[in-house]
Amino acid sequence: MSPARPQAARPTARPTPRLGPRPLALHLGLSLATRWAARMPPPCTPASPSWNGAWPRSNAGRREAARIADALAAAGHPPEAFAAAVERRLLARDLALAEGILAYRRHPFRRDLADPPMAWAEGGSRLLDYGGAVGPALLVVPSLINRAAVLDLLPEASMLRHLAGQGLRVLLLDWGMPGPAERCFTLTDYVAGRLRRAIAAATRIAGQPPVLVGYCMGGMLALAAAQRLPGALRGLALLATPWDFWAGDAARAQSLAATLPLWEPAMQATGALPVDVLQALFAALDPAAIGEKFRAFRDLDPESPQARRFVALEDWLNDGVPLAAPVAREALGSWYGGNAPLRGAWRIAGAPVTPRSIRLPCFVAIPARDRIVPPSSALALADRLPAALxxxxxxxxxxxxxxxxxxxxxxxxxxxxxxxLPA
Structure with missing residues (x-):
């Protein structure tokens, strides 16, 4: 009888490679372009009127170059040495960015928090029931663009589990991935159709009218639904919800809208605005933010709670959801391009969405350091709600x-x- 042969060890399942930060080529290209554009010129003379001898420069740039050249001359510093020092500093920043991105992509953490039970479904959307005591009921509405998991990110970073643990009956509307039906949806279809039916389902499940809680774009959908169904809700909470899309920088908002024709071929082919395009548009709101956060991540202890939370958030950001083409056209063209909500021109099922008509108790949370929804944009909404805290x-x-x-x-x-809230 021959001796038993040792069994080969089963290969360990390798985690799916990370894709982020998406789109990676854009973020690396922005970093390189920044270094190129910021290179120090030779001495400012009529023979060398630009930063690198060929790069076009504004009058303000010429004045700044002259100021730097004068300061260097007054201190006895050779301009070439200063330019070399600037180049070394910029190169170090690029290397730190690359190292931070690699550290993120190689990090072993993967979110494995299980979803709570599903209480209702329609198309690709689900109502997830976080339970809680028989207290006030919440129906939480996230954005259509990102997955709902940001509200239930980690055991120690879950708004929904925290509120359920404090005695609230918490239900989450997870919009899901847009399927063939949803790719034809307009904002009216989402608000007057799916969200209205989700509110009815939440009321049946909880046995009482819920407080509607909307986050970001989900806040706008929740606001429009609350106007249509005031008697079906106990209150309305709006978290980081925009209203004035031209607040802070109208030209930037309009420039985002101006890109819409570029995406039409992709939208006509797939019925949706792709995730990488959405990520690029968000990057355009604050091009320096990606570099800043990944350089900071490079210096974190990879086993620290801060690093774990960073990775969980980045994984969520890079696991986005394409936006139905009709909604993308409405949001980019009407909201950003025309500032329709502030002008009273945004309509659901033909009726304008008018915050002043909403008499429900409202809670409006405005993040002070919000780069996506400037505080002045959200304040414009709060100022129009008659019963807002x-x-x-x-x-x-x-x-x-x-x-x-x-x-x-x-x-x-x-x-x-x-x-x-009153009972």
Missing amino acids: VHHAAAGHVGMVAGSAADVVLWRPLLTWIKA
Whole structure:
């Protein structure tokens, strides 16, 4: 009898390679372009009127180059040495960015938090039931663009589990991936159709009218639904919800809208605006942000809670959802291009969405460091709601709901407001 042969060890399943930060080529290209554009010129003379001898430069740029050249001359510093020092500093920043991105892509953490039970479904959308005691009911509405997981990111970073643990009956509308039906949806289809039926389902499940809680773009959908169904809701909470799309920089908003014709071939072919295009548009709002956060991540202890949360958030950001083409045209063209909500020109089922007509108790959370929805954009909405409690959160757009201080800056104040609502 021959001896038993040792069994070969089963290969360990390798995690799916990370794609982010998406689109990677854009972020690396922006970093390289920044270094090229910021290179120090030779001495400012009529023979060398631009930064590198060929790059076009504005009058303000010429004045700044002259100021730097004069300062170097006054201090006795050779301009060539200063230019070399600037080049070394910029190169070090690019290397730090690359190292931060590699550290993220190689990090072993993967989110494995299981979804709660599904209580209702329609098309690609689900109502997830986080349970909670028989207290006030919430129906939480996230954005159509990103997955709902940001509100349930980690055991220690879950707004939904926290609120359920405090006695609220919490239901989440997970929009899901747009299938063939949803790729034909307009905002009216989402608000007057799917969201209306989700509200009815949440009311049946909880046995009471819910407080409708909308985050970012989900806040706009929740607002429009609340106007149409005031008697079906107990209150309305709007978290980082825009209204004035030209707040802070009208030209930037209009430039985003001007890109819409570029995406038409992709939208006509697939019925949706692709995730990488959406990510590129968000990057255009703050091109320096990607570099800043990945350079900072490079210096974190990879085993620290901060690194774990960073990776979880980046994985969420890079696992986006394509936007139905009719909605993309409406949001980019009408919201950003025409500022339709502020002008009273945004319509659902033919009726204008008018915040002044909403008499429900409202909680409006405005992140002070929001780069996606400037505080002045959200304040424009709060100012138009007759019964709004405005809460200023010392956080950013995502940090307010999922950051390390989210329980202090948002979760607790929101809970206090909900529990104080009249029965």
